[in-house]
Amino acid sequence: MMGLAKHGDLNLTARELKRLEKERLKQEKYFTASQWRLMWRKLLRHRLAVISFVLIALLYTGALFAGFIAPYGLEDYSGTYSNAPPSKIHFFHEGEFVGPFVYPYEIAYNEFWEKVFVENTAQPYPIKLFVKGSPYKLFGVFKSDVHLFGVDNANLPPGKDEVRVMLFGADQLGRDLFSRILIGSQVSLTVPLLGTFISFVLAVVIGGVSGYFGGLIDTVIQRIIEMISSFPTLPLWMALSAAIPPGITVTRVYILITIIMSLISWPGLARTVRSRFLSLREEDFVLAARIAGVSNFKIIIKHLVPGFMSYLIVDLTLGIPGMILGETSMSFLGLGMRPPATSWGVLLQECQSVHNIANHPWKLIPVLFVGTAVLAFNFLGDGLRDAADPYK
């Protein structure tokens, strides 16, 4: 544990005394720290979990400020840039340093009559910060048209197509993939969070009732849970998503998808909750509470739930990757989010044909985001699991 203070050294200087006092205080703090504080401390020692946490924070920040960070809007398309590769960012124009800039792409054809993009190096178009572009609403409230970065098109000859900077290239319709990934993350990263919240509530209520009351209720609920978990997830997801009626608003599709995602993950959580309840309800403090006349509901919420909250958080975190993959898979199959709404899965729809990937490999970039998010939540969950039992 903490280093023990050296004994037997009588000639302690004032500085050493101070240091010892500090250490004693630190130890005291450790022994009197709350369980949550201890968990937090242990989590911080898990390096992968910390890195993952930072990555997750970055991804969510990107989603939150997507409209601002993305240089273009969701539907800004350009015929010239259809299937354009990622823009090359240059710094030197004719041997002279001019800061970051791009050259406009021009379409040419190679000897096989395939479309290729060639840079027209006549005129540099500088990349500037805080450029005015297509309007968006920050947090859905504040209207703005200032983007973090973009191309300064002041020198554009009239009648020419606007020059664009596309960090990750463009899709079939010439829409900027970078912008679309950021805006799509608003769906891909929030569905699992909301879904997790819904399954949390369902799991605590249903698992709690099942474990606390036992008997017939328990048997019935256990059968239902067994039934739901017998379904292979993906076919069930597909069937439920296909039941979403066509022509309803994007918001409602979003809500329904979230509910479908959560419907499938709560049974496992409810099982965890139930088994914890079974072991906790025999404890003396529950008996004491019952004798004191505390209501069943209050016993569950106030006395039992805190007892296994940490385990539940671990399971919830580890449930998120499944939901990210689920939403991505559904959208990829065309059963999830529908255009005009975008999620990572929708973006990957263009990757359904080998030829498309072979010719435009940058369209696989959303995979990196899906993989990063899934891995990060997995590592964070692992770290939390180690931290959940801080006295170990």
Next chain:
Amino acid sequence: MDNLGYIIKRLGLAAVTLILISFAVFFIIQLPPGDFVDTMVANMIRQGEVVTQEDIINLKSMYGLDRPFVVQYFGWFKGILTGNWGTSYYYNQSVLVKIKETLGTTLMISFVTLVFTYIIAVPIAIYSAKHQYSIGDYIVTFIGFVGLAVPHFLLAILLMYVSFRLTGKPLMGLFPEGGITDWPSFLEFLKRLIIPVIVISTSGACGLIRRVRAQLLDEQGKPYVLCLRAKGVTERAITFKYAMRQVLNPIVSGLGGMISGIFNGSTITAIVLMLPTQGPILLKALQTQDVYLSGGILLISASLVVIGNLISDILLAVLDPRIKLLEEIK
């Protein structure tokens, strides 16, 4: 209570689960707004026929669609038991015939994948646990994590892309043209089997490796292992004769989940790679609101998972008598 009693009890529970599943399946396939007659009427109107409100009501009563939900369910359930699974509107074929067409391939792929998963995962897990914190262990753990993180369909696309780059033509489908008739065509079939099997088994294998490795590591620290070592029992005997017995439990109990995972994987992989299994048919059925067909496929896949769970329960009871005892105490 003997083994037979335990097995009968398990069988009873599985039957109850199956009935519940059939009810849920019927509920799900009734969820989409509108029914088969609405689609039919829309088609008739498109073809220029005049359909009155009365005709619609007549049609609905003809197909029994005006009856209450529970009555319809029992009609459907009776059909399931007697071998009449309804008609697929899209393929204009009996649902059972359509399912049988692909069931063989689906089961074959699932079985090959299952065997492949175990063959790959168990030795790797044992190696990884015996050489904890070695370079090999780190590589395995890392691949295990990545394998869990990458969705099936992306792995399928990536491998397809790689094979396209290597061979110059995409390896799609499963059976070579003209079917398997001779040795070269069989080899071609095996070649096409590689990608789907790798893709589908990846996440299951990664999960299994993690579970078995963790369990084996747990066992290694237990006093009986120390005792064995002190007695001079060889490391090999400790692992395979003693520790592995404990590890059998997670291997066997994961069977149901593994089958479920294989269905997840094979559904979407088959859609991407255009394999002749139930995946693409399920997607088509869902897109065209071919409810009886999608219901049938859902029912089949869930039933197979239930059967997998049943097998693993029985195997566990045979392998590990303590489990049955625990149940009796409860």
